[in-house]
Amino acid sequence: MLTIGELASYVGVTPRAVRFYHQRGLMPEPERDASGYRRYGADDVIRLTRIAALAGAGVPLARIAELLEAGDEEFARGLAAIDADVRAQLRRLREVRATLRELGSADRLALPPMMADLVVNLRSSGADPERVDQYRDGWILNRVLYPGAMDYWLADGAAGMLGDPSYFSMLVDTMRVADLDPGDPEVEALAQRSAAWIIENWEVQSQALELDQTDATKNRLLDGHWRSTPAWDHLSARIVTLLRAHGLDRPEFDGVPSAEAEA
Amino acid sequence: MLTIGELASYVGVTPRAVRFYHQRGLMPEPERDASGYRRYGADDVIRLTRIAALAGAGVPLARIAELLEAGDEEFARGLAAIDADVRAQLRRLREVRATLRELGSADRLALPPMMADLVVNLRSSGADPERVDQYRDGWILNRVLYPGAMDYWLADGAAGMLGDPSYFSMLVDTMRVADLDPGDPEVEALAQRSAAWIIENWEVQSQALELDQTDATKNRLLDGHWRSTPAWDHLSARIVTLLRAHGLDRPEFDGVPSAEAEA
DNA sequence: CTTGACCTTGACGCAGCGTCAAGGTCGCAG
DNA sequence: CTGCGACCTTGACGCTGCGTCAAGGTCAAG
Numbered sequence: 001m002l003t004i005g006e007l008a009s010y011v012g013v014t015p016r017a018v019r020f021y022h023q024r025g026l027m028p029e030p031e032r033d034a035s036g037y038r039r040y041g042a043d044d045v046i047r048l049t050r051i052a053a054l055a056g057a058g059v060p061l062a063r064i065a066e067l068l069e070a071g072d073e074e075f076a077r078g079l080a081a082i083d084a085d086v087r088a089q090l091r092r093l094r095e096v097r098a099t100l101r102e103l104g105s106a107d108r109l110a111l112p113p114m115m116a117d118l119v120v121n122l123r124s125s126g127a128d129p130e131r132v133d134q135y136r137d138g139w140i141l142n143r144v145l146y147p148g149a150m151d152y153w154l155a156d157g158a159a160g161m162l163g164d165p166s167y168f169s170m171l172v173d174t175m176r177v178a179d180l181d182p183g184d185p186e187v188e189a190l191a192q193r194s195a196a197w198i199i200e201n202w203e204v205q206s207q208a209l210e211l212d213q214t215d216a217t218k219n220r221l222l223d224g225h226w227r228s229t230p231a232w233d234h235l236s237a238r239i240v241t242l243l244r245a246h247g248l249d250r251p252e253f254d255g256v257p258s259a260e261a262e263a
Numbered sequence: 264m265l266t267i268g269e270l271a272s273y274v275g276v277t278p279r280a281v282r283f284y285h286q287r288g289l290m291p292e293p294e295r296d297a298s299g300y301r302r303y304g305a306d307d308v309i310r311l312t313r314i315a316a317l318a319g320a321g322v323p324l325a326r327i328a329e330l331l332e333a334g335d336e337e338f339a340r341g342l343a344a345i346d347a348d349v350r351a352q353l354r355r356l357r358e359v360r361a362t363l364r365e366l367g368s369a370d371r372l373a374l375p376p377m378m379a380d381l382v383v384n385l386r387s388s389g390a391d392p393e394r395v396d397q398y399r400d401g402w403i404l405n406r407v408l409y410p411g412a413m414d415y416w417l418a419d420g421a422a423g424m425l426g427d428p429s430y431f432s433m434l435v436d437t438m439r440v441a442d443l444d445p446g447d448p449e450v451e452a453l454a455q456r457s458a459a460w461i462i463e464n465w466e467v468q469s470q471a472l473e474l475d476q477t478d479a480t481k482n483r484l485l486d487g488h489w490r491s492t493p494a495w496d497h498l499s500a501r502i503v504t505l506l507r508a509h510g511l512d513r514p515e516f517d518g519v520p521s522a523e524a525e526a
Numbered sequence: 527c528t529t530g531a532c533c534t535t536g537a538c539g540c541a542g543c544g545t546c547a548a549g550g551t552c553g554c555a556g
Numbered sequence: 557c558t559g560c561g562a563c564c565t566t567g568a569c570g571c572t573g574c575g576t577c578a579a580g581g582t583c584a585a586g
Contacts, residue, residue, distance in 0.1 A: 002480065002484070003563075003564075004563095004564075005562095005563065005564080006480070010407050010408060010481075011407055014543080014544085015563095015564085016542095016543060016544065016545085017542080017543065017544095019543095019566095020542065020543055024542095035550075035551055035552085035564080035565090036550085036551090036564080036565060037551080037552095037563085037564055037565080038564085038565090041484070041487065042400075042404055042484045042485070042487050042488040043400075045403075045404055045407055045408070045484065046400045046403050046404055049373045049403050049404075049406075049407050050372050050373050050403070052373075053362075053366070053372050053373040054366075054372070055542090056359075056362070057359050057362045057363050057366070058356075058359050060541080060542095061541075061542075062541095067369075070369075072368055072369050072370070075368060075369040076368050079363055079366055079368075082363060083360065083363050083364075086356055086359055086360050086363065087360070089356055090353065090356050090357070090360075093321075093349055093352055093353050093356065094353070096319075096320045096321050096349055097346065097349050097350070097353075099316075099319070099320045100320050100342055100345060100346050100349065101346075103316070103320070103342055105335055105338060105339055106333075106335050106338045107335075109313050109316055109317070110312045110313050110315075110316040137305075137306075137309045140308075140309050140312050140313070141305055141308055141309055141312075143312075144273050144274055144308055144309075144312050145273060145308070217265065217269070218273075221265070221304070221305045221308065222305070224304065224305050225305040266532075266533070267532090267533075268531095268532065268533080277574080277575080278532095278533085279573095279574060279575065279576085280573080280574060280575095282535095282574095283573065283574055287573095298533080298534090298581075298582055298583085299533080299534060299581085299582090300532085300533055300534080300582080300583095301533085301534090318573090323572080323573095324572080324573075325572095
C-alpha cells in the first residue's frame with residue numbers, strides 16, 4: 001500500500017493535487033491506516049493516472065469527472081468538445097500574437113497600422129514629442145469614440161489622404177505652430193492650406209462622420225483634447241470659419257469657439 | 264465628463280474592470296462629483312484604451328503598469344518577452360491537441376498508441392469487456408511504475424512482439440480462460456504456449472526490466488492487480504515454473520505464488 | 527412621485543492548485 | 557531510548573482578472 005506522497009510521485013503530480021481531486025470528487029477517499037494516513041492501492045494509481053492525463057491536456061476537472069464515468073462514445077464526444085475548445089484558444093493566441101506584432105512600439109498601441117505609421121513618421125520628422133503624443137492620443141480617442149468613422153475613413157479614403165505628402169507636411173506644420181502666437185502669419189497660412197485640403201476631401205470626411213451617432217458628450221471630449229494652446233484654438237476656429245464661408249458645415253463645428261468670439 | 268459606465272462602454276470593457284484597474288494602480292482614481300460618482304475625461308479614455316489593448320493581448324496587469332510608464336525601447340523589449348510567452352503557450356496547446364488526438368477514446372487514455380491499439384483490437388475480438396479493462400489498466404500501471412521498461416520495450420521490441428499474431432491470440436485466450444477452472448487443460452496449454460513465447464523473447468523482456476529499479480512495493484501493486492481469478496493465479500504460477508525449469512528467472516517472480524504452494 | 531437605470535463600497539466566487547502553519551508519525555542513526 | 561529529518565494530517569490564505577450579488581444612494585424621464 002502506498003502513502004499519498006508515493007502515489008503522487010509515481011504518477012507525477014503533487015500530494016496537494018491528489019487531495020484536491022479527492023475534494024472535488026474525482027477520486028474516492030481511500031482507507032486510512034492506524035495513524036490516519038491515507039493508503040492507496042493499484043486502482044488508485046490507475047485512476048489518478050487517467051485523471052492526470054486528462055488534466056494535463058487542459059480538461060477542466062468538472063469535465064474529467066464526467067468523462068471518467070462516461071461510456072466510450074460519450075468519452076469521444078467529450079474529447080471532441082474539448083478539442084474544439086483548445087482550437088478556439090489557439091485561434092485566440094494567434095490573434096494575440098498578430099496584435100502584439102502590430103503593436104511593436106508604444107506608438108502603435110491601440111492604433112491601426114496606417115495611423116501608427118503616420119505617428120511614427122511624424123515623430124522622426126523632429127516634431128515636438130509631446131505634440132506627437134497628443135496627436136496620437138487624439139486618434140486613439142477618435143477611434144474609440146467613433147469607430148465606424150475611422151473604419152470607413154481607413155478603408156475608403158485613408159490610402160489616398162493619409163499617404164498624401166501635402167497632408168503630412170500640414171501635419172508637421174501643425175505641430176510646429178502649436179506654441180506660436182495666435183496672430184502669427186504662419187498660423188493663418190496653415191489655416192488656409194488646411195481648409196483647402198479639407199474642402200478637397202470633404203466627401204470622404206463628412207460621410208465618415210455620418211456613420212456614428214455624433215453625440216455632444218463625445219464631441220466635448222474630443223474638443224477638450226485638442227484645445228491646448230491658443231495657437232491651435234485659433235487655428236481650428238479659423239478653419240471652421242473658412243469652411244463655413246465655403247458653404248460647408250457640420251454639427252461638430254458648434255463646439256469650436258468662433259474666431260469672432262475670440263476677438 | 265463621463266461616468267464609469269460610459270467610459271467603460273466606449274472602450275469596450277466593464278465598469279467592474281475599470282474599478283479593478285484603479286485598485287491595481289493601472290489608472291489613477293479620477294475626481295468625484297458632488298454625489299460621489301467618478302468622473303472621467305479624455306485622458307482616462309486614452310489610458311484605458313491602451314490598457315485594454317494590452318490586457319486583450321494577454322499581458323498580465325502587473326506588467327501593463329510597467330509597460331505604460333516605460334520608454335519606447337523598454338516597451339519593445341517588454342512586448343518581445345510577452346510574445347515569447349505567448350509562443351510558449353501556443354506550443355503547449357499544440358502538444359495538448361496532439362495528446363487529445365492520441366487519446367481518442369477511453370482505451371487510449373494514458374497509453375501509448377501501440378498499446379492502445381492492442382487493447383482496442385482485443386476489445387473488438389469479443390473478449391470479456393471487464394477483462395479487457397483489467398488488461399488495459401495493467402499496462403497503465405506498468406507504464407507508471409516502470410516507465411523506462413515501457414519505453415525500451417516499445418522502442419526496441421514492441422513492433423515485432425506486440426504485432427505478432429501469436430501474441431495476440433495468446434492474449435485472446437488469456438482473457439477467455441480467466442473464469443475457467445484452474446485445472447482446465449486449456450489453462451495448462453496456454454501456460455505452455457505463453458512460456459514458449461516468453462522464452463523466445465527473453466532478451467528484450469528482461470533487458471527492459473533492468474532499466475528501472477524494481478522495487479518490492481511496486482511489484483506488489485502489479486501482482487495485486489493481476490491476481491483476480493484462480494485460473495489466472497494458476498496460469499502465472501505455471502508460467503513461472505516453466506521458465507525457471509528452463510533456467511530463466513527474475514526477481515519479480517518471487518511475488519508470484521508457486522504452483523506447488525497452491526497444491 | 528415613481529420607475530428603472532446608474533452609481534457607491536464591500537464581499538464572495540471561480541480554477542487549480544501552491545504554500546504556509548501547527549501538530550502528529552515513521553524510520554533510521556546514535 | 558532518543559533525536560532527527562522526512563512524511564503525514566487538517567485548515568486556511570494566496571494567486572489572476574475580474575463576475576456577481578447585496579444593500580444602499582442618485583439621476584433622468586414620464
